Amino acid sequence: INKNGKIDQVLKKKHDILVQILKEPISTKGPRLSCELTIPGRYLVLTPFSDIIAVSKKISNPEERKRLHLLIESIRPKNFGVIIRTAAEGKKVGDLLQEVQMMFAKWTEIQKKMKSAKAPVKLLNELDKTSSILRDILTDSFNKIVVNDADMYHNIKTYLSSISPDQVKIVQHYKGKKQIMDALGVTRQIKSSFGKTATMSSGAYLVIEHTEAMHVIDVNSGHKMATTNQEQAVFNVNLESAEEIARQLRLRDIGGIIIVDFIDMRNPEHKRELVKKMRAFMKNDRAQHTILPLSKFGLMQITRQRARPEVKINTAEVCPSCNGTGKINASILLMDEIERDLNYILQSRPKAKLKLFVHPYIEAYLNKGIYTKSWKWYFEHGARVKVHSKPDFGLMEYRFFDKNDDEIRLD
Incomplete structure (x- = not known):
């Protein structure tokens, strides 16, 4: 069906249709479904109903892009499309061929189940949460994976042995008496990172607010800045804040429209440099995003892909006297x-x-x-x-x- 077509021309009541859930329900919005199926792997994504080969924009080297395109063209199943993920950069043909075969086997399994399945039915499960996280974010920079559950420890080692045998040795089984989150200092980081404010080493801090329509981040200097070169001091605070904002967006998985209110700057060069740095800080963000230049009011608009509700961890309780408003009756x-x-x-x-x-x-x-x-x-x-x-x-x-x-x- 083309863009001008009507869905009722091809789809009738009680027709069975194969769909994939792309997006979890968020607030009042239901899940997003698609008939354009994808079967994800660590390096590649197989698209059964497309024959296009696409290379991740984050692979910037023209020669590497060409190499991967030619390689995938030679090993992909006939009439199948493939999306080449950033993790495929520098990988050998054996690694990619093995993954193509694995994904094609999953597609074959789906087709077999469809013949005897009665709708509604789930034909293919996503990997368990731990494996899917490792598949999507594991890189060579990882030096330790610590687990406190024996079954999960063995499952992770088994999974890593199939996708990255060299990294099996970094998996450790924690058997200490203290809670694993406390022993590794994770609890402290959570409490300091998920509140309404996020403080930086210089004393500057961010105030992060959420509404149904957007997220608002306000940058505050936190102290009286030097009067000798206030413009440079403001610029430094904004640069530090931009790096922390990029971190907080990933950490909290904030998506949708984000408005950032930086401290006002007069120097046009500083404004351009701030936008440039913000884009550099968010370069490694896996979620699709767009960063617009500063408005004349010093506001920066960021749009970031939202695939699930943002992470909210309450580190403080609402005041029983003011109900969180900060004010009480006189x-x-x-x-x-x-x-x-x-x-x-x-x-x-x-x-x-x-x-x-x-x-x-x-x-x-x-x-x-x-x-x-x-x-x-x-x-x-x-x-x-x-x-x-x-x-x-x-x-x-x-x-x-x-x-x-x-x-x-x-x-």
Whole structure:
């Protein structure tokens, strides 16, 4: 079907159709499906319904691109397309041929299952999470893989022996008494990296906010910068922040639209250099992304491929007093609320003996001095109100009780 065609011309109700899930459901959006199937490997991706050979843009050497293209042309199955991944750079024909044969065997398995399968049914599983991560990110730069589970340890060694035998030796089985995440310092890094702010060595920090439509990152210097050459100091902070932003986007797997508010710079050369450095810092990011130049307001727009929800790890709890807003009602407004409720209660219970429970700070305020609020209320209403502190109350929380210690509901 071409772009101007209609889906109902080729697809009817109750037709079976072979699809692949490309994207997990995110928030209110459902999963994304495609009929353009791909079978991924470590170096290559096989495309059964295409005959195009594509080379990763990250392989920049023209001679290497040509070598890989000619090599794949000679070993690919007839009428199959192949996407050559960045990891294939420099690989020998034997490595690539072995992977092509493995992926073609998977496709043959899918076709066999289709003949007897009854929809809906899953025809091919993705690799387990550990193996798929290793397949996608394992490089020669890895020097250690530490595992605390015996079964996973053996599974990883088995998988590595098939895709990268030289790296089997870097797998280690952790048997220490401490939690593996604590022993290797991962817990500390998680707590310092996944909060609302990310601090850098210079004292500058990022504030990272999320909305349904976009993500916003604000760059702050964190201290008073030198006045001798403030423009250069601002530029240095922005450069350091750009590197940390690229790291945070990968670490949290933030996707979609990202707006970065850098500290304002006047020098046009500094602005161009910042964009250039930002692109360099994100060069090794596996997710597809686009970086636009700075706007006249100093804002940089980044779009980054979002295949799954961003990683959110809560390292702090919402304040029970302000509900995370950072603000609470002024104490004078709280007094107004208490007195309004007191008036309402005394309309139906004149001269009643009441108890008011509040946070200790508020109790100290109400009972301070010779003529306390309780005396003031007694003279105004002729009713006695004893004020008591309740340490487990929120700062702005209060409740009235009668002489029998029954709470007076004001709902």
